[in-house]
Amino acid sequence: MSTLKDIAREAGVSIKTASRVINGEAPIRPETRSRVQAVIDRLGYEPSHAARMMRTRRSGVVGFMTDVVASTPYSVDMVRGMQDELRAFGKTMLIANTERDAQREREFLRMFRQHRVEGMVFASMFHRRLHTVPEAGAPLVLLNCYADDWQGASLVPDDHGGGYAAARYLLDQGHRHLGVISLNPVLPATQLRLAALRTALAERGLSLSPDLVQCGFVGPLEAEQLSAFEAAMEMLRRPDRPSAILCGNDQIALQVYCAAQDRGLQVPGDLSVMGFDDLKLISETLRPALTTVALPYAEMGRLAVRALVDPSQAPMSTVPQRVPCLLRVRDSVAPPTRP
Structure with missing residues (x-):
């Protein structure tokens, strides 16, 4: 040996x-x-992991705790980003999924302490404010979430910047009559993107019609059901239907494609569609391929690890670090064919 x-x-x-x-x-x-x-x-x-741990008093292990994100498509990018960065530092990761159960969270925190994790990342399924922060007993980074008065590193997507980039792109293509089928309005992402859209419109002397803003889901947040197809059908039946629809995520955009087809409308000839997330299974498979805004989950995962390994890269702050959301231009947006 x-x-x-x-x-x-x-x-x-x-x-x-x-x-x-x-x-x-x-x-x-x-x-x-x-x-x-x-x-x-x-x-x-x-x-020998045990020998190295005894010698350095460091386990080389980082804990990754989620609420329900491990069961969503977005978790893949978060985990991949963290693993890529951890590998560069010769460290490994323990993953725990609480399903938002307080008892399970306590059990996983105990497990992390038993493994002497060097730090912990707590990730949320969606961009949100935490009411309580896990008592990690080790350096902690919040991922895709933040907390009031939290004196530590937290990373969230720049939903305002991404929403503004999406709106500006549609306006630059000549669209003036825009519709929105959003995520749940209680989510910070929804409000940040709507605020960005209104800002972009105001810069052109335009405004957003309240009648053309609908939610793509029904029911409480933890048990919501997709209703984007019905929302899109209602919007597209209007005599003043929008020339473009901004969608809260790519799943909603898929439903808008289906509604447009049902109404005999072509994308993007009759209707331009803008997604959000860049969920590759949808955005690159749809025809025409979906123009969308990418959520930076892989980059957020990498930054979270760097914040743990080198805290100087993530100074203590009560303000979360906003990670840019990049516009992915494909084929679902074109200049409008009617005023």
Whole structure:
């Protein structure tokens, strides 16, 4: 079985340097790190986690606790972003999904403490304000959520900036009569995007008709049901139907496509459609492909890890860090064919 001494000898470095590479510590020159890693791979070296933990008093483990996000499509990008960044630092992740159950949360927090996690990320299914913050007992970063008077790092998508970019793009294409089928109005994302839309319209001397703003879901937030098809049908039956519809997410946009087809309308010839999320299963599969705004979940995951590993990159603040949402231009938006 190979030892740390074998790795150092084969790579032509000191034992301390080899140890730093194995533990993901800095600073190490990239060429040195690559040379040592090649020897590790060739010799099949497996460091003893228990020994390293006793020596460094660090577990190399980060806890990732979610409310219900692990059962949503968006969790994949969050986890991928965190794993990519953790791998660069030689660390691993424990995942726990509470399903918003207080008892399960306490059990998972106990499990994290037993594993001596170096830090914890708490992620929410949607951009929201937390009423209580988990008592992690270790450095904590909030992901996709924030809390009043929280003196720590929190990361949320810049829904206002993303909503503004979507609105500006439609206006630049010549659209003046816009409809909205939104997420639940209690969500911060909904209000931030609507505020951004109104700002973009006001800059052109335009306003948003209240009659053309509808919610794409019915029922309480935790048990809401999609109703976007019915909302879109009602909007498209109007004699003054909008030339473009902004959707709260790509799932709503899919329903708008279906409603347009049912009404004999072509996208984007008769109706332009703007999504939000950039859920690839929908945005890249629809024909025409959906123009949408990407939620930056992978980048948020990476930033959350950096905030734990290097707190200087995430100064203490009561204001959450807003991560940009990028416009993804595809084929569902075109200039209007009628005034």
